[in-house]
Amino acid sequence: MFGGTNGASGSRGSRVPFSHLAAEMTSTEILLAASNVAKRFNSVVALKAAALEVRAGEVHALMGANGAGKSTLVKILTGVFPADGGEIAIRGRERRFRSPAQARQAGVVSVYQDPALVPDLTVAQNLRLARVNAKAVRAWLADLGIPELDLGAFVRDLPYPVLRLIDLARALASDPTILLIDEITAALPADLSERIFGIVRRWRERGRSVIFISHRMAEVSALCDRATVLRDGLTVGVTDTARGSEERIVELMLGYEVAHTAAAGDARIAAEAADRAAPALEVRGLRCGRLLNDVSFAVHAGEVLGIAALEGQGQEELFDCIAGVRERDGGEIIVRGRPQDFRHPADAIGAGLVLVPANRQQAMLPQRSIRENVALPAYRGLRHWGLIDMSAERERVQEAIRRLHIDTRAESALQRLSGGNQQKVMIARWLASEFKTLLCFDPTRGIDIGTKRQIYALLRELAAAGAAVLLFSSELPEIPLVCDRAIVLFAGRVVHEMAAADADEVTLLRASHGLVPQREASA
Amino acid sequence: MTAADQTQSPLETGPRLRGLRRFVHHHPSLVTMPALLAVFLGVTVAIHPGYDSFDAQSLAMGAMPLAFAAAAQAVVLISGGIDLSVGSMIAVCNVLAATTMENATFGESLLFAAGICVVGALLGAVNGLVVVFSRVPDVVVTLTTGFIWGGVALLILERPGGGAPQEFIQLGAGFLVSPWISGSLVLVAAAVAIIWIPVQRGRLGLLLYAVGSDKASAFRSGVNVELTRFLAYVLGGLFSAVGGIGLVMTTGIGSPLAGVYYTLSGLAAAVLGGVSLTGGRGGIVGPVLAAYVLTLIPADLIFLNIDPNFGQVIQGTLIVLVVMGGGLVELLQRRKK
Numbered sequence: 001m002f003g004g005t006n007g008a009s010g011s012r013g014s015r016v017p018f019s020h021l022a023a024e025m026t027s028t029e030i031l032l033a034a035s036n037v038a039k040r041f042n043s044v045v046a047l048k049a050a051a052l053e054v055r056a057g058e059v060h061a062l063m064g065a066n067g068a069g070k071s072t073l074v075k076i077l078t079g080v081f082p083a084d085g086g087e088i089a090i091r092g093r094e095r096r097f098r099s100p101a102q103a104r105q106a107g108v109v110s111v112y113q114d115p116a117l118v119p120d121l122t123v124a125q126n127l128r129l130a131r132v133n134a135k136a137v138r139a140w141l142a143d144l145g146i147p148e149l150d151l152g153a154f155v156r157d158l159p160y161p162v163l164r165l166i167d168l169a170r171a172l173a174s175d176p177t178i179l180l181i182d183e184i185t186a187a188l189p190a191d192l193s194e195r196i197f198g199i200v201r202r203w204r205e206r207g208r209s210v211i212f213i214s215h216r217m218a219e220v221s222a223l224c225d226r227a228t229v230l231r232d233g234l235t236v237g238v239t240d241t242a243r244g245s246e247e248r249i250v251e252l253m254l255g256y257e258v259a260h261t262a263a264a265g266d267a268r269i270a271a272e273a274a275d276r277a278a279p280a281l282e283v284r285g286l287r288c289g290r291l292l293n294d295v296s297f298a299v300h301a302g303e304v305l306g307i308a309a310l311e312g313q314g315q316e317e318l319f320d321c322i323a324g325v326r327e328r329d330g331g332e333i334i335v336r337g338r339p340q341d342f343r344h345p346a347d348a349i350g351a352g353l354v355l356v357p358a359n360r361q362q363a364m365l366p367q368r369s370i371r372e373n374v375a376l377p378a379y380r381g382l383r384h385w386g387l388i389d390m391s392a393e394r395e396r397v398q399e400a401i402r403r404l405h406i407d408t409r410a411e412s413a414l415q416r417l418s419g420g421n422q423q424k425v426m427i428a429r430w431l432a433s434e435f436k437t438l439l440c441f442d443p444t445r446g447i448d449i450g451t452k453r454q455i456y457a458l459l460r461e462l463a464a465a466g467a468a469v470l471l472f473s474s475e476l477p478e479i480p481l482v483c484d485r486a487i488v489l490f491a492g493r494v495v496h497e498m499a500a501a502d503a504d505e506v507t508l509l510r511a512s513h514g515l516v517p518q519r520e521a522s523a
Numbered sequence: 524m525t526a527a528d529q530t531q532s533p534l535e536t537g538p539r540l541r542g543l544r545r546f547v548h549h550h551p552s553l554v555t556m557p558a559l560l561a562v563f564l565g566v567t568v569a570i571h572p573g574y575d576s577f578d579a580q581s582l583a584m585g586a587m588p589l590a591f592a593a594a595a596q597a598v599v600l601i602s603g604g605i606d607l608s609v610g611s612m613i614a615v616c617n618v619l620a621a622t623t624m625e626n627a628t629f630g631e632s633l634l635f636a637a638g639i640c641v642v643g644a645l646l647g648a649v650n651g652l653v654v655v656f657s658r659v660p661d662v663v664v665t666l667t668t669g670f671i672w673g674g675v676a677l678l679i680l681e682r683p684g685g686g687a688p689q690e691f692i693q694l695g696a697g698f699l700v701s702p703w704i705s706g707s708l709v710l711v712a713a714a715v716a717i718i719w720i721p722v723q724r725g726r727l728g729l730l731l732y733a734v735g736s737d738k739a740s741a742f743r744s745g746v747n748v749e750l751t752r753f754l755a756y757v758l759g760g761l762f763s764a765v766g767g768i769g770l771v772m773t774t775g776i777g778s779p780l781a782g783v784y785y786t787l788s789g790l791a792a793a794v795l796g797g798v799s800l801t802g803g804r805g806g807i808v809g810p811v812l813a814a815y816v817l818t819l820i821p822a823d824l825i826f827l828n829i830d831p832n833f834g835q836v837i838q839g840t841l842i843v844l845v846v847m848g849g850g851l852v853e854l855l856q857r858r859k860k
Contacts, residue, residue, distance in 0.1 A: 116739075118732070125733075126744065129730070129745070146536075150540075159536065
């Protein structure tokens with residue numbers, strides 16, 4: 001059975017330079033050339049001027065930090081939505097696809113992060129839907145290690161990794177000249193990833209091209225010939241991916257020369273806090289869904305623990321489990337020494353764990369006033385014989401609003417406030433009720449810099465007052481600024497832990513891509 | 524990671540279903556609905572031992588327009604939409620038939636019937652165009668177009684009246700071969716077969732289910748989502764037109780106020796017949812059979828000397844039980860996994 005891996009596990013060391021040579025020797029025909037591609041969604045600029053050039057017979061990596069515009073570029077190239085500007089040429093011919101079907105006809109096919117398979121149809125019906133030959137798909141599925149898959153099964157009944165393989169087999173069966181693969185290995189076990197790499201290499205040998213998106217630096221250097229790096233919607237560089245080029249790629253992603261500056265600021269290592277009794281929150285071997293595999297950490301009263309991770313490394317599941325939104329599959333959640341079994345957010349709130357989600361829409365009542373939004377979770381403590389003590393409510397709310405400097409000019413309806421003020425209301429509501437541990441999931445997403453600073457200051461103030469704060473942030477510079485300690489999640493596991501002083505952007509970004517100093521990797 | 528974690532491969536696809544179990548899994552309502560109908564027919568015969576071909580025929584006739592209303596709603600629901608103007612479209616087509624056919628010959632009536640089918644499809648097309656291009660939610664669009672069609676029906680025929688040639692009415696009110704096989708049964712079977720089977724077997728059926736199940740995935744698979752949704756409403760209008768013509772056959776006249784009843788009961792029959800309100804699941808046969816079940820309930824209550832107004836209470840309870848039961852079965856299956 002493993003004979004079918006096509007030598008994927010064969011010559012690991014020699015392969016990279018050799019394939020690199022091959023790419024140079026074969027014709028340097030440009031299959032795809034995109035330049036100045038721009039796209040905005042309402043007021044958010046996703047792409048400013050992206051450029052991408054892919055040669056025939058090349059595996060080309062597309063890299064960039066969260067929100068750099070990788071997936072947007074992929075979707076524009078395959079016609080999911082139109083670009084606002086820029087040129088895209090396939091084999092030198094100017095093309096502008098208006099649908100994925102058109103792109104497919106031109107030989108450009110993508111395997112998206114979320115499989116483009118319709119859940120209520122069978123696998124066979126999905127293949128008919130995309131007008132793909134079932135026999136060819138079967139052959140590819142056999143190559144991918146699931147030869148006996150029942151094509152008559154409903155897609156909704158199949159597990160996610162299988163769906164990604166079906167999606168890949170379907171894309172391969174349509175015989176594209178340019179195959180785009182967006183983050184396929186995140187959901188797959190290692191041996192399966194190897195199979196896919198084997199297929200990608202075979203594809204290259206046929207003179208076809210693959211655009212490969214991955215957050216795993218090791219995969220990129222082992223598999224890809226060149227890499228295009230995006231930052232903030234701009235193409236900032238194209239580089240070889242031979243061994244040793246990781247530094248260069250990280251530099252491009254960050255946008256400045258890597259200088260190992262001594263960590264500035266006070267070393268707020270919560271050593272003394274760690275010695276104190278039981279941690280405010282401890283998590284042991286937590287597992288949930290397919291993304292969160294095995295996470296353990298502890299956060300103490302008076303401490304801000306930062307979590308850094310690229311998208312989809314299990315952080316959503318982690319916060320959902322701790323906040324009682326989702327039930328975990330395994331592991332322990334221990335609050336001040338007591339194991340907990342949350343079945344509802346109310347359980348977590350009762351235990352003193354409160355969540356500030358990134359998406360304010362999930363938590364706010366947009367048509368209601370600031371007062372009601374702030375007081376909502378506090379009502380439990382404000383009731384007198386079932387009625388709400390209005391004066392006590394007003395007092396608590398005013399106190400919270402004052403501490404957070406919330407702009408109350410549009411207080412009658414939360415939806416009329418700015419995003420930053422809305423987010424402050426979401427934090428204020430927890431100040432008005434009692435809590436011991438604050439869970440902040442990317443609280444400053446899409447907020448202006450002034451408000452951000454107020455939120456940082458507030459988090460520090462809360463910690464100083466004895467609260468424990470768990471902060472996930474997609475903006476890496478926030479972590480050394482606000483936190484005492486930081487951990488990095490990668491593939492659903494904690495891969496690195498460091499004091500704030502060591503949590504510079506380079507270290508965090510490297511660890512987020514699975515590049516961990518040997519010492520920690522073995523620990 | 525413990526050994527227990529590793530026994531579950533991420534590529535485990537579960538046992539392969541075969542034969543009857545596979546059929547039940549893929550078409551649950553083709554099993555539950557005949558069973559439910561058989562139960563209700565059994566109950567009816569038990570409480571009314573004199574049940575004869577006349578009763579069977581009045582059931583078939585009474586249920587025919589509702590069966591088409593259910594089919595119309597089912598097609599739209601499967602594509603992920605909803606059409607609250609089904610009843611009003613039935614009313615428009617019904618009064619059109621009753622006014623145009625009143626003094627017509629049998630041959631002319633057949634011609635008019637064909638024309639009314641085109642009108643129905645056009646009404647559906649208007650719904651579809653507005654829903655697809657205005658981006659106003661389908662509930663709002665079809666609720667308002669329903670008001671409009673309802674007004675149009677009253678403009679065409681102010682009060683119940685009109686008629687159709689006797690031979691035309693006999694197509695539904697008569698019987699074929701045996702008095703147990705009502706013409707209206709044959710008409711329902713024929714219309715469903717002629718309209719639905721080519722759709723379901725062809726590419727359009729695949730597209731309807733794909734769009735109803737997941738619009739984004741369907742689009743990325745190369746489906747023209749807007750066109751598919753539009754065509755679903757056209758098919759809904761077509762079924763509604765057939766329902767309106769059927770109503771002339773069973774009542775002999777045109778009724779401009781029939782709208783509300785057929786919209787709501789048609790929706791109820793579609794849901795009872797196994798069509799998902801969120802789209803992508805179900806078929807046409809289940810809802811059509813459900814129309815007969817829903818028609819049997821008030822008849823049974825009359826046999827039992829119970830206030831027929833209880834009918835709605837029982838219909839509603841039945842729908843909740845059946846839909847909940849389906850959800851429960853699904854939940855249990857998921858737990859097992």
